[in-house]
Amino acid sequence: MKHFTDNDIRELSKYYRANLINSITGYKPANLIGTISETGETNLAIFSSVVHLGANPALIGMIVRPATVPRHTYENILRTGYYTINHVHESFVEKAHFTSANFDETESEFDTCKLQEEYIPGFTAPFVKESQVKMGMKFLQEIPIELNGTILMIGQIEHLILPGEIIGEDGNVDLEAVTSVCVSGLESYSRVTKFARFEYARVKNVPDFKA
């Protein structure tokens, strides 16, 4: 086994370290965040840091890095109060990946990456038409993470739109049926195949495991 200490990690090259540390938390969800500025310019950016915070109220977090480069996603959310979260599927994973290029602010990633804007009545932020699982989010709070200058952005689901036929009777969603992908590291995308489902874990139904 290879063993890196905190000192070893600090001394790695920036590129190697970014790949290594972005790989080792495990698989991450691939989502496109859609926003619009006060003057009507849309923005679309891929994020792998979307995290479930709670079901009631339905809260979702994501980590943004506003300090490093201009981050239209962050600014648009603060100014308009709304954004969308859209799953990335196999059919447009390359387009989704390249939304992360540092485009001029007059260009919308919807245009340069050829993804279609979609709107619903009474909601300002653009959805991704090609996405099968999408959420219209109301921004609630930003929490600064002073340790490294990132920010936890928290929003509540106002609209959840997905094909009815992929929702099970118990509420579980079959993401495989719509080929939602996951991310490893910074640049690798994977398809996902379910192989196990277990009961809700209770002490009385824990199997008699062997060592």
Added chain:
Amino acid sequence: MKHFTDNDIRELSKYYRANLINSITGYKPANLIGTISETGETNLAIFSSVVHLGANPALIGMIVRPATVPRHTYENILRTGYYTINHVHESFVEKAHFTSANFDETESEFDTCKLQEEYIPGFTAPFVKESQVKMGMKFLQEIPIELNGTILMIGQIEHLILPGEIIGEDGNVDLEAVTSVCVSGLESYSRVTKFARFEYARVKNVPDFKA
């Protein structure tokens, strides 16, 4: 398409809502968090909320819910200052899942779920021997999320241990080679197969996409 508004979501049954909302952020990493109490009782719990915060310093976050039931993981981290993050692989996914049962506090999930404790010199928290990718974490900060009573726990990697042969020349880690799994919803586990890798996105290398 099925369209749920925030009102619709609030009115769902608790069980259906938990499954639905836990499904729709996308795929999540499966990690076991290892801790030890001040009196030497170990604890092991599966988490799907581990999130990359930054590579330099190497910071990792996770969301905990201390308010609902006794959470030994949270208490042990606060009291001892250390914990481990261990990938879940296909070979022990069922054992990992059942660590979430609400065991008596005198029982260690290492024992009841038959996973082996492993220690390294100078680090108090237990690693999972069966895990191929594991991190020894130093707790740095807890950030309360007052909107729903959860907490973002932030730690820095002090030790990173994984097989040298799964680390690429560029630092990317081949998680497929060690069958790390991901989670969908609360109870489904999936294997992951890489199908695409792209260059770092720069404006000059964006492909000429078709609509």
